[in-house]
Structure formats: structure tokens, C-alpha cells
Amino acid sequence: MNVLTLNNGNKIPALGLGTWFIDDDKAEQAVISAVKIGYRHIDTAQAYGNERGVGAGVRACSISRESLFVTSKVAAEAKTYDAAARSIDESLKKMGLAYIDLMLIHSPQPWAEWRSNKRYFEENIQVWKALEDAYQAGKIKAIGVSNFLIDDLENLISHCEIKPMVNQLLIHIGNTPTALISFCKEQGIVVEAYSPIAHGEALKHETIVAMARKYNISVPQLCMKYVLNLGTVALPKTANPKHMQENADLDFTISKEDMAFLKSIDFKNYGEYSCFPVFSGK
Numbered sequence: 193m194n195v196l197t198l199n200n201g202n203k204i205p206a207l208g209l210g211t212w213f214i215d216d217d218k219a220e221q222a223v224i225s226a227v228k229i230g231y232r233h234i235d236t237a238q239a240y241g242n243e244r245g246v247g248a249g250v251r252a253c254s255i256s257r258e259s260l261f262v263t264s265k266v267a268a269e270a271k272t273y274d275a276a277a278r279s280i281d282e283s284l285k286k287m288g289l290a291y292i293d294l295m296l297i298h299s300p301q302p303w304a305e306w307r308s309n310k311r312y313f314e315e316n317i318q319v320w321k322a323l324e325d326a327y328q329a330g331k332i333k334a335i336g337v338s339n340f341l342i343d344d345l346e347n348l349i350s351h352c353e354i355k356p357m358v359n360q361l362l363i364h365i366g367n368t369p370t371a372l373i374s375f376c377k378e379q380g381i382v383v384e385a386y387s388p389i390a391h392g393e394a395l396k397h398e399t400i401v402a403m404a405r406k407y408n409i410s411v412p413q414l415c416m417k418y419v420l421n422l423g424t425v426a427l428p429k430t431a432n433p434k435h436m437q438e439n440a441d442l443d444f445t446i447s448k449e450d451m452a453f454l455k456s457i458d459f460k461n462y463g464e465y466s467c468f469p470v471f472s473g474k
Contacts, residue, residue, distance in 0.1 A: 193230060193440070196425060198357040199380040202334050204294070205261055206420060207440060208233030210386060210429035216242040222431040223249025227260070229436050235360075235386075235427050237265035237298055238279055247287025261293045265338060265360075266323070268299035271315035276322035280331060294334045295323055296360055299469075300344040306469035313347045324354050334358065336382075339470065342375050349379065360384040360427070362470050365400055365418050366459025373422065385419035386427045391465045399457060407444055417442050418454055 194206040209226040211219055211234065219242040223234055227249075236246040243264060250260055264283050270276045280295060297319050301312050323335040336358030337348070349355055359376050361369060363385035376383045394400050395411050404414040412428065416439050419426045428439045446454070462471035 193232060196382050198334050198382055199355060200334060200357060204382060204425060205233035206425050207231065208235050208425060208427045209436065210427040211236045211242055211246055212240055212429050214242055214431045216245040218431055219245025220249040220252060224253050225433040226436050227253040227255060229433065230440060231436065232259060233261040235263045238267040238283060239265070239298060243283055243286040247289055251288055262289065263294040263296065264292055265296040265298035266319060269302045271302065271312055271319060273318040273322045276319040277326065280322065280326045284331060291330060292332050294336060294358060295326065295332045296336045296338045296358060299339045303469050306472065307474035316344065316348060317351045320348050320352055324352065327354065342372060345375065345379065355379065356381050358382045358384055360386055362387055363419055363424060364388050364390045364394060365415055365454050366390065366397070366457045368422065368455055377423070382425065384425040384427055388419045388426050388428055389415045391462055391471065393462050397459055403450065403454065409444060410438055412439055413442060417444065417446055421446060421451055
């Protein structure tokens, strides 16, 4: 599978397995299945409640630890140095791993205050310092953020010793934050796309369905290829091995004209999932 290079020289697989909504008791088998299919990048978070299961899967699968890229995220509510530092050690312990390949700040604000006027600039500097110290101690091989806007990133960049290596964002056909992606690329920050199928809602979008039909592929395959063509990492979430395989079978090319058309789509209707902060439209 293709890889991208982080600004510290480390390689990150361009296709990863997202594990949001995968129960802890099912996460181990999901990781084992994904690795067997060829995935080498597994994404979890403290908030997902499945770090234990993901870590068990990493330890139980048939390849070396060094061959896998494992990501977790500091909970959005941990907004002090001590809380963040403690949570990193807890993640390592839960996962049973000697190190984590990438650790992110899950959100610039606690979820209950998502995109509120309180920006937590000072607090995020403290959390970032905890990540820097864990990185320099070898507990983490790369550090980054998730859901950070341009000014959130500028705040860290102007105060940090180590520039963020990753920004993980909600990106899919219909929701392409072009200016934010461009800013990250200018800063040498790799962008990751979570929920590339819009938490399943893309499956119901007539225009996206028609485009997939044109290429004789599935909607998820079109969605994966789209975000990869943007130069971002794709993080589809599934515990189903059949879907894992399908999401990885991307031997087709979307024309420049069709990519431009897909970029022009504005689609941010998440139905029942709009209750989640990241899908709220804020």
C-alpha cells in the first residue's frame, strides 16, 4: 500500500483502518482481519473505548510490531499538561504497547464545547507540550492533531518546539475543506480523512451513487479513491473483512473532470448522526 512521509521522516500508510464505533470486544478481531488483508495502519482513540482491543489485535496479528502504524488520540476533555501526559501513559498500558506511532489531540475543544467561542489556545499549548515530551521520550513516534482549524494550528506552530505532523479531519465527497487542506500542505502537515464515506450517508447520495456506477465500482471505493487523490490518508471504519477488502481494492482512475465535479459537490447531511459534534455543521 502507498505511504506518505511525515515531516519527521517517518512513513505513514495512506490507507488505514478506522475503529470508531467498533466495540472493544470486537476490535481485536477487526485488527487481525485488517492486517491479514494488507492494512498496516490502525486508528483508535481514548474516546473510542477500544484501545485495549486494538492493542490486543496488534499484539496477536501475524506480523512484527515495527511493520504496523498505530494511532491513538488524547481525549478532547484532557486540556492540561498533567491530564494529557497521564492519558498517554494510560493508553500505552491499555494497549500493551511499548510505543504508539502517532498520537493526536482529538479536538481543539472538549466535545461539549465543540466550535464554541472558547478556543482553548493556551490549554492546547499545554497538551501539545505533553505530546512533545512523550515524543522526545520515545513513547510516541509522531505527534499531531485532529479537527484543528487554521488558527488552532497557527497557535501551536507559533508556540511549539515541534510542528504538528498530522491533522485528521472530516473529509469526504461533499465536504472538502480546501483552504484548510492547502494550509496543512504548505506547513508540511499530512492530512488524514476520517469518515470518508460520510458515516455511511454517501451511500444514499444519488450523484455519488451514479458516479460510482459509471466506474463500475462501489460508493465506498469511489470515496476512498477521492480522498486519496486529494493527497490525504483515508481512514474508513469497518469491522467487516469483506468491506475492508473492498475499501482496499482501488485499481481504477477517476478522471480529472470527474474529480473536479466531485470536489464541487456540497453534501453535509448526516441524518441521525448529526447529533455528533463533528457532523453538527459547526
